[in-house]
Amino acid sequence: MLDGEEKLIHEAIKGESSSFGILYDRYQPQIYRFIYLKVSHREEAEDLTHQVFLQAWKKMESYTFQGFPFSSWLYRIARNQVIDHYRTRKAHLDIEEMSEIKMTEFVTSEIDKNLDMNQVKSAIAKLTPEHQDIIILRFVEDMSPGEIAVITGKSPVAIRLLQHRALKNLKKILHANG
Amino acid sequence: MDDKLIKILKEMRTIEPDRAFSMHSRERIISVKKGWAGIFALPAMGARIMVSAAILLIIVTAYVTTPTPEENIVVKADEINTSIQIKLKEIEYLINNQPVVDEATSAKVETLLNNTVAQLDTSNLDSKNPEEVLKKIEDAEHTLKELRRLLKKQ
Numbered sequence: 001m002l003d004g005e006e007k008l009i010h011e012a013i014k015g016e017s018s019s020f021g022i023l024y025d026r027y028q029p030q031i032y033r034f035i036y037l038k039v040s041h042r043e044e045a046e047d048l049t050h051q052v053f054l055q056a057w058k059k060m061e062s063y064t065f066q067g068f069p070f071s072s073w074l075y076r077i078a079r080n081q082v083i084d085h086y087r088t089r090k091a092h093l094d095i096e097e098m099s100e101i102k103m104t105e106f107v108t109s110e111i112d113k114n115l116d117m118n119q120v121k122s123a124i125a126k127l128t129p130e131h132q133d134i135i136i137l138r139f140v141e142d143m144s145p146g147e148i149a150v151i152t153g154k155s156p157v158a159i160r161l162l163q164h165r166a167l168k169n170l171k172k173i174l175h176a177n178g
Numbered sequence: 179m180d181d182k183l184i185k186i187l188k189e190m191r192t193i194e195p196d197r198a199f200s201m202h203s204r205e206r207i208i209s210v211k212k213g214w215a216g217i218f219a220l221p222a223m224g225a226r227i228m229v230s231a232a233i234l235l236i237i238v239t240a241y242v243t244t245p246t247p248e249e250n251i252v253v254k255a256d257e258i259n260t261s262i263q264i265k266l267k268e269i270e271y272l273i274n275n276q277p278v279v280d281e282a283t284s285a286k287v288e289t290l291l292n293n294t295v296a297q298l299d300t301s302n303l304d305s306k307n308p309e310e311v312l313k314k315i316e317d318a319e320h321t322l323k324e325l326r327r328l329l330k331k332q
Contacts, residue, residue: 021204025204028195028200032193032195032200033191036195047257047261050260054260057207057208088250115186135187139184139187171180
């Protein structure tokens with residue numbers, strides 16, 4: 001937990017909006033990034049990020065410190081928000097089908113040359129939600145398997161295994177797209 | 179490949195939300211527990227639109243509190259309503275902080291604002307059919323997106 005954060009959380013729980021505002025400033029960019037990389041659409045990411053913090057502010061009274069970073073609570077809300085978003089809009093791809101796409105093995109040098117951020121963003125959007133979480137939290141946000149385990153409710157060992165699978169799938173998608 | 183991919187993934191940490199959105203989202207969230215009064219203190223140009231949005235909020239809330247078979251439509255309407263509220267705040271910000279705009283753009287902005295007001299008009303939304311209401315709300319959201327794009331181009 002960052003310096004002074006416990007105090008801010010305590011004040012926010014008591015309804016101190018300025019304290020929640022500081023927490024918002026601290027975590028909103030990374031929550032936005034997490035959602036944006038999952039939904040791959042700026043406006044949808046903005047709306048969902050707003051919802052996450054609105055929900056967090058409304059639920060602040062029920063927040064109890066359990067030794068985990070405050071951000072892990074926000075990430076959990078964000079994950080549920082994205083799931084609900086796809087559920088209500090019914091516009092999601094068949095994720096299971098997506099994960100089972102049979103892609104041929106590839107020569108890595110072929111996709112090396114032109115690989116850029118947009119390609120990687122598109123590829124992340126095609127991963128399963130679980131693999132998206134791992135790629136974003138582990139490689140973009142540079143979190144430890146332990147931190148990711150708290151957010152996802154899995155064990156650190158499972159996160160390490162998933163990390164390899166997620167990366168492998170990401171590369172397969174990049175190859176198939178490239 | 180791995181190195182390059184990992185490098186790109188790390189670079190994604192530079193992705194940040196739009197500043198105007200962040201500012202208004204923050205303001206709006208924090209105002210929730212302080213009441214809604216401050217939200218409607220608006221410049222003349224946006225006043226009518228915001229009043230309509232407030233009415234929309236009430237209408238959507240009314241549907242939400244009435245359990246009906248159209249629950250999915252209600253959830254969607256509520257979601258769009260939230261999206262509309264955010265866009266309105268951002269548009270308000272853009273209008274207030276806009277440098278001088280040319281006449282043609284000004285006319286377009288006014289037309290789009292009037293369209294939104296019409297789409298969110300109470301009598302327009304006073305329908306027994308939730309699907310019709312949803313369609314009108316969606317149209318309003320679409321118009322606001324267009325308006326925001328126009329203002330951001332300036």
